Amino acid sequence: MEKVAFRQMKEGTREEYVFLERLDDEFNQGLVDRILVALRNLEQSLSGYQVTRLEHSLQAAARAEADGADDDMIVAALLHDLGDELAPYNHSQLPAAIIRPYVRGEVTWVVHHHGLFQQFYYAHHFGGDPNERDRYRDHPWFQSCVDFCERYDQAAFDPDYPTPPLEHFEPVLRRVLSRTPFDPAVIGEEHSLEA
Template identity: 85%
Template sequence: MEQVAFRQMKDGTREEYVFLEGLEEQFNRGLVDRLLDALRQLEHSLSGYRVTRLEHSLQSAARAEADGADEDMIVGALLHDLGDDLAPYNHSQLAASIIRPYVRGEVTWVVHHHGLFQTYYFAHHFGMDPNARDRYRDHPCYQACVDFCERYDQASFDPDYPTPPLEHFEPMLRRVFSRTPFDPAVIGEEHPLEP
């Protein structure tokens, strides 16, 4: 079989779905390569900063690594702005959706909410509330997100910070994304991702 015969999913046979599942498994093995390509594309993304979006991502991950963060958080820092090009107004939710099957729930929550939490640094310039993040003050991941934004995200626009190349993080990406998706032993406690 080279392709299925059905034109509507409800008409598909078991044989066709088994065939498609095999193709999907094969395609999914290339996920890390596609993530690396997407990260490389950040080199040509939003301008105006003193570093490219790729350099910002690498620097965020390097700061997390230097801070002693675990691989889940380092990968979260590396991919936290991956949605900038395709989802400029909800980039953090897009990035969180990508990492969610592979990292602990706290990291997913932090990446999902970092877009709101980072407004702490600039919202006042636009007449907005810089403390909008405080609606989550009682959430168990609140401080982790505050720390993520302070230590890794907002600080990573420094062209002089010693930042390793993308290849430095590739083995870590491959380890994290080789995990069984949604493994409860990895994800642990999931936290609701309300906006």
């Protein structure tokens, strides 16, 4: 079989879906390679800073690594701005969706909310509320997101910070994204991303 015969999903046979599942599995083996390409594309996005968006991402991951963060948080720091190109108005949610099957819920929540929490540093310049993040103050992962933003994200715009190349982080990216998706032993207790 080279292609399925159905034109509507409800018409598909078991044989067709087994065939498609095999193709999906083969395609999914290239996830890390596609993410590496997307990270390299950040080299060309969002001008005006002293570092490129890729350098910012690498520096955030380097800061997490130097801080003794675990693999989940290092990958989160590396990928946290991956949505800048394709989802500029909700850039945090795109990388959160990508990592959600592979990391503990806390890390997904932090990445999902980091855009809002980052406003603490600049919203007042535009008449916004820098403390908007406080609506999540009672959430168990509030402080984790505050710490992520303070230690890794907002600090990662320094052109003099010793920052390794993308290849340095490829092994940790492959380790984390090769996990069994949605393994309860990894992702832990599910919490709503909004709560």
